[in-house]
Amino acid sequence: KCIKTSCDVCVLLLQIMKQVPVRFDLKTLSIPAYSAEKLSSMKDVDWNDFLQQASSLLDSTEKNAGAARSKLNLLYYLCTVAVHKEVASRLVNSQLFPVLIQQLRAAANWDIRAKVARVIALLALHTSELRENVPVSEAIILLTELIRENFRNSKLKQCLLPALGELLYLVASEEEKKEHPGEWLVVPSAAYTVLMRCLREGVRLFHC
Numbered sequence: 001k002c003i004k005t006s007c008d009v010c011v012l013l014l015q016i017m018k019q020v021p022v023r024f025d026l027k028t029l030s031i032p033a034y035s036a037e038k039l040s041s042m043k044d045v046d047w048n049d050f051l052q053q054a055s056s057l058l059d060s061t062e063k064n065a066g067a068a069r070s071k072l073n074l075l076y077y078l079c080t081v082a083v084h085k086e087v088a089s090r091l092v093n094s095q096l097f098p099v100l101i102q103q104l105r106a107a108a109n110w111d112i113r114a115k116v117a118r119v120i121a122l123l124a125l126h127t128s129e130l131r132e133n134v135p136v137s138e139a140i141i142l143l144t145e146l147i148r149e150n151f152r153n154s155k156l157k158q159c160l161l162p163a164l165g166e167l168l169y170l171v172a173s174e175e176e177k178k179e180h181p182g183e184w185l186v187v188p189s190a191a192y193t194v195l196m197r198c199l200r201e202g203v204r205l206f207h208c
Helices: 002-014 036-040 044-058 065-081 085-092 096-106 110-126 136-149 154-177 189-201
Strands: none
Touching (some): 036 065, 044 065, 044 096, 065 110, 085 096, 085 110, 096 110, 110 136, 110 154, 136 154, 154 189
16 A cells, blocks of 8 residues: 555654663662563453552652652653563553643653653554544644654754654554455544654654
């Protein structure tokens, strides 16, 4: 498909720069630092407990510096486990994904938004399964709006672009798997327009 080909090009361009390794502070992490192997084999009860703890921390309305650091540290941790296919698949299809979208929309701290976008990009890149209840279109629409609103902010824009590119590629891949893709996979044309405009103008990728 043409869309898939375009997405291939976009994702390749957006991934040219090697990502800086992410490290979290184990001592100050507010949830258990389970390994990816442990998370991938967790029973439902333990998994749901982990999701609840992570979601509650991200969804906290506290706005002090300590709360922001706790959220960032959790996001760093999620980046380290999201590169594992089984964990990425479980996370993207869980209650945590809508919480990530909400943080991308409403977090007052742009450092948090940038790290949320990185987690979303990693989940989209590494997941091997996407269920129909995952609000992918909502995430794409939000990322498109944020990039358009901050188009002259090069550093912020480059933190958001990889997530948009990975989600578009994921949608295109899912469309190829399904004979009749549902409305949940509908992507607004504005998303492709924004992405291609960024690539045409030439962009530098910043580490987020």
